Amino acid sequence: MSKIDLAIEGFPSRQPTTAAIQRNVRLWLCLLLAAADMAALAIGFVLGLRASGVPLVFADLWQPLGGGMVVYGIVAFHNQAFNPVCLTQLTPSLRNAALALAGTLLIFLLTLFSLKATGQLSRLGISSGIICSVTLLVVQRLFIVRAVQRNFSDNLFAQLMIIDGGVIPDDVSGMVIVDAEAAGIKADLDDPYMLHRLGTLLRDFDRVVISCPGDRKTDWAQMLKGGNILGEIIVPELDSMAPLAVQNHRGVSTLVVARGPLNLANRAQKRLLDIAITVPLLIALAPLMIAVAIAIRLDSAGPVFFKQERIGRGNRLFHILKFRSMRVEQCDAAGASSTRRDDNRITRVGAFIRKTSIDELPQLINVLLGEMSLVGPRPHALGSTAEEQLFWQVDRQYWHRHALKPGITGLAQIRGFRGATETRRDILNRVEADLEYLHGWSLTRDIAILIGTFSVLVHRNAY
Template sequence: MSKIDLAIHGYPSRTPFATAARRSAKVWLCLTLIGADALALLAGFAVGVRIEQPGVLSSDVWTSLLGVILVHAGIAFQNQAYTTKCLTSAQASCRQALLSVAATLLIFLLVVFSLKVTGRLPRLALSVGIVSSVVLIISQRLLLCHLVRRAYGNRLHTELVIVDGGNVPDACLGSDIVDAGVAALRSDLDDPYMLNRLGTLLRHYDRVVISCVPERKIEWAQVLKGANIQGEIIVPEIGELGPLAVHQLSGVTTVVVSRGPLDLANRAKKRALDIAFTVPVLIALLPVMLVVAIAIRLESPGPIFFRQERMGRGNRIFQILKFRSMRVETSDSEGARSASRDDDRITRVGRLIRRTSIDELPQLINVLLGEMSLVGPRPHALGSLAGDELFWRVDRQYWLRHALKPGITGLAQVRGFRGATEHRRDIVNRLEADLEYLQDWSLWRDFGILAKTAQVLVHKNAY
């Protein structure tokens, strides 16, 4: 049994049925909303075209309608028109829907004017199509919001209350409740396996509320900030928690201390970039990876890949993949000793692939599996030291970097902060860059970091 298995042993691995049902319902309801919008646009504009041109619709008309639907879907997704809020708030749903339709029509008209085909534009069909589509979209969204609120009320989000010595308000009894003492959960920033246990539990929920004694509130706040979840603490005072907002849980005041740094639309864009880049690169580099694998096997016995536990998004541990660059008997699975320039553990092939960063290529598999991203904070080994001190003890903000997926490359790497961490400042520099990346993330910045990575593949600190 592995350390991770031991860490979660004794706690039910299955999500409560009601929680799992709500999570599944949200996904299906969002997909239903997307499909309903597409059908409304299709039906609305089809009616307009049939009124002006009775008979069977031509293939050109169907192609144009399909294009409008795809453009609208992209705009609506970017415009947050398919969020959970749009499932429960009729006002927000209709507002975002109207803005998305307006933007789609604006793009359509710009294309028409640029192609100089305004003279052939069926004005009656367009007018009837716009009115019909808007009426259908608003009608189906109002109906869906009504049905969702009737079926789920305000409980569409999945909520968990963790009790760590605090009191449980009566208003919280409708949520899933875990007694930290019974489940052996602690706000221990010095125990990565405990954080992994908590991260494994929290992945089933949208929101977690902590009820704890005053002396543990600040530590719980630090734990939640890197957990990639909306975390809140039941507290009458805000003190040193650094709150983002004050919310209410069924009438009980809570302080929001963390949110995932990216919303659904931005997570989807980042994941799309990962897939679009990783698949063709893996295919193109497959011959190189095969040659490296053969060279590793010929030089020294042992596995081709080196696997090591690293901390990922939400403080969940995963197995990172690298080409093995050291002899098996001297490999450091805990990562307590950083590789140095004259490290006698590294093989001849290993020195070459580390110098050129080829040893990192198998991490593209981690990206495909969704454990990593192309760009993000680099995942560190659990035993990594800055001088003679563990990374997370140098600065407690270290755990905040895990609110995003770890990356193959990152802002710290392109700034030259890589290699051995012989001094406290070595990890502080990386942490400052990682926190800057979290705060100012954008897709264009990811493109820029990927472009700059090519300039630092061969680096004086890579050994």
């Protein structure tokens, strides 16, 4: 028996049928994704041509379209649009498919221009076909990703966890667990046969996770680098920092623990939406705001506006504007005391404008000044508490929500999380919703939240 045979004698191995089934499932799903893309392109162009009145028997049209589909298949394959990752993650799936389609259209148009064939094709038909194809492409990829996530979850990839004296995570579902000591595996960089033993174990897996003490992490990392596999090492001591990535700064490894949630283009889109809505709103609501200001002055002595320090983007303070709804001598500048039902500090006009959320209208000025956004995490007063604890003492993730501009409305508000914070759960609900919004921001979601706000302008918790 050779040394190689001795190295793997009595060695636990993954059942080959399980790994083969997972590989076959991935292959067939990738082929299904490719076929669905081709079907979306074909059906999209048929619908577009029918809608524009172009005869489907027009022979000069189908030849270039057929060639375009072949080009798309090649470009998409090269652009990783049929990669297994695209089966489980929507963003790379849509991004890679969109880039492949854009490249195909560019090649298609350049070819038509070079052959001087543009006059022979219906521009309306081609434009309609492109729009329908893109729509169907997005819909079918969304459907496939959701279906794969629901039916396969993590079982689409073969996963291995090696325990070498480290902790065992609570959730190891779908993973094969191997005890390193029992299997005779150790992180020994001086033993080629030990590396062979590890490589034999890893060959049927797509991902391996190592749990080991700190003094063995470096050796395990070196062993995995040549394993031709996605290798990870559990580092529980980093949990408190929640690192996003590892980078290198001037020759020194650094942990990336924070980055702005929106890039420049996204910030520009959000700001344009704010300005496009805020300016017309201020003009349209000016008579109402003037009437409210007069009513406040007639109802009680004091200024029309109530200014209060709030925490804005980047944890920087700003003064939020509201219509004053309380008597001046009883206003709570620090916000330490939450407003209660039948609060005797609230004026008659104040009760009405609070219940209808009219008191929030001056914050449109904050939006215009760039201190706030129409949609974002609601800014809180510095002294706000829940069960006699400041908000950031209840959950340290409270500070994470300030990576975005605060908003007049937000995801938490349309879910009904507003009003007094009497319990810890009241603020935890808000923080969880704000972090969900922060990590899943999109312009369409902002628009959806603005539309949803109309249904909660008058709310049982608004008082």
